[in-house]
Amino acid sequence: MKVRTLILGAGAAGLFCAAHAGRDVLVVDHAKRAGEKIRISGGGRCNFTNMDVSAKNFLSQNPHFCKSALARYTPWDFIGLVSAHGIGWHEKTLGQLFCDNSAKDIVNMLVTEAEKEGAKLWLETEIIEVRHTDRFTVSLRRNGKDITVEADHLVVATGGKSIPKMGATGFAYQIAEQFGLAVTETRPALVPFTFSDSRFAEVSGIALPVLARATTGPAFAEALLCTHRGLSGPAMLQVSSYWTSGEAVDIDLIPTIDLTETLRKARSTDPRKSITTILARVLPSRLVDHLTAEFDLSGNCAEWSDGRIENLRLALSHWQVKPTGTEGYRTAEVTLGGVDTDGLSSTTMEAKQVDGLYFIGESVDVTGWLGGYNFQWAWASAHAAGTAIANRA
Known part of the structure; x- marks a missing residue:
């Protein structure tokens, strides 16, 4: 033929x-x-x-x-x-x-x-x-x-x-x-990240807007989704195309939130409330619980100094996670x-x-x-x- x-x-x-x-x-x-x-x-x-x-x-x-x-x-x-x-x-x-x-x-x-x-x-x-x-x-x-x-x-x-x-x-x-x-x-590209320690299994299903980037490449302002295997959602899929094995991913969990103003105001209006209670107003409560140990979110609002608030803002706006790999092809x-x-x-x-x-x-x-x-x-x-x-x- x-x-x-x-x-x-x-x-x-x-x-x-x-x-x-x-x-x-x-x-x-x-x-x-x-x-x-x-x-x-x-x-x-x-x-x-x-x-x-x-x-x-x-x-x-x-x-x-x-x-x-x-x-x-x-x-x-x-x-x-x-x-x-x-x-x-x-x-x-x-x-x-x-x-x-x-x-x-x-x-x-x-x-x-x-x-x-x-x-x-x-x-x-x-x-x-x-x-x-x-x-x-x-x-x-x-x-x-x-x-x-x-x-x-x-x-x-x-x-x-x-x-x-x-x-x-x-x-x-x-x-x-x-x-x-x-x-x-x-x-593989446009693919979810995996973590060998299943660290996100307890917060599986949580989604929130973030600003994420790999070591090289642009930052992507899209949604992050926690899964049993790791991190997915449009932001993570975009970043995966630029990610190199062994590198960390930089994630801003509060891209549209003035955390400094939020916590300083709470220090005056709700001094006896825990810092986690205030954070749960602007972030998913299960995620706040998940981050408590990593960021030492102990204490009431009255106990938080400007310096400690600033350190938390920096930590949440540059949250570093290191994937084990991706879900592959x-x-x-x-x-x-x-x-x-x-x-x-x-x-x-x-x-x-x-x-x-x-x-x-x-x-x-x-x-x-x-x-x-x-x-x-x-x-x-x-x-x-x-x-x-x-x-x-």
């Missing part, structure tokens, strides 16, 4: 590329349904993009690589497509856009767009081998039969290693290395690292040394923040590759 373009992977990037790659496109995937990771994203409502997207929202060894694709396919372009399909959407915090109804609406839209352009979709299809001479030759197994497909263009959109229970593997990296492309170190939303961008064209996503070979989406060393950024990279990189293929003779 011969096709002009073969796309490996029917996820966000693969399906979107199929809608832009022109004639004679075949998309193959091992899953029973297309867009499986899209279906579970955003709590089932798909955080499909963000209102404010720029290169600063992405991690890569080359922070400039993503700029071209992101500039040529913007969030507003995708919003226009979503609206044209009659899909209701709404903005949550920090510019995050979600479907009003279901993430399945996005999957259906992508499949419809691809099929409208004549693309064929083969699901439950196993990729056996990829070879290249004058054309790409890919051995597949479908419905118990071995099929060989030849293609002028091969697009690798098989994603990273995150959420292996859905079939995620490092297959894209194997193909890259097979064709001489470098792959940067990969690890099992729950990671994305994979940090991937196909080295030095080997790819930033305008077309094509391999510089292998004509007709493209890598898009999560397989590339471009990793977005939490909040719709990784989907926008999928759309933008897929559009870049698809339009480049469509415009080739």
Whole structure:
């Protein structure tokens, strides 16, 4: 069987590329349904993009690589497509856009767009081998039969290693290395932290707004969630992308609270009340109990000097915790690292040394923040590759 373009992977990037790659496109995937990771994203409502997207929202060894694709396919372009399909959407915090109804609406839209352009979709299809001479030759197994497909263009959109229970593997990296492309170190990102001493089990379920950061990287003003295994919530997921094993995470537990004013006032109005009682007015009481020993929260308000209040303020605004590790690829939303961008064209996503070979989406060393950024990279990189293929003779 011969096709002009073969796309490996029917996820966000693969399906979107199929809608832009022109004639004679075949998309193959091992899953029973297309867009499986899209279906579970955003709590089932798909955080499909963000209102404010720029290169600063992405991690890569080359922070400039993503700029071209992101500039040529913007969030507003995708919003226009979503609206044209009659899909209701709404903005949550920090510019995050979600479907009003279901993430399945996005999957259906992508499949419809691809099929409208004549693309064929083969699901439950196993990729056996990829070879290249004058054309790409890919051995597949479908419905118990071995099929060989030849293609002028091969697009690798098989994603990273995150959420292996859905079939995620490092297959894209194997193909890259097979064709001489470098792959940067990969690890789980946007993933909860774990602690070997189960120190947060007693406060599991507590959530509060914090300002958190790793040793390097920006500070994130989002929610923290205590779990039986450790710390999660948007703030921790964001920080995990910048965290290095063995380092501490700096957490401001009182980013919007003037603790000095609160405690000084209580010293006058409620001198006989314990300091923990006053703290429980501004922080979850179970968390206050949990921190009592660590910060010596003994005594009544009248006993607390200005110096002791200031020391507590500093301690709570720079709470240092050292995770044992993370929950790994099992729950990671994305994979940090991937196909080295030095080997790819930033305008077309094509391999510089292998004509007709493209890598898009999560397989590339471009990793977005939490909040719709990784989907926008999928759309933008897929559009870049698809339009480049469509415009080739």
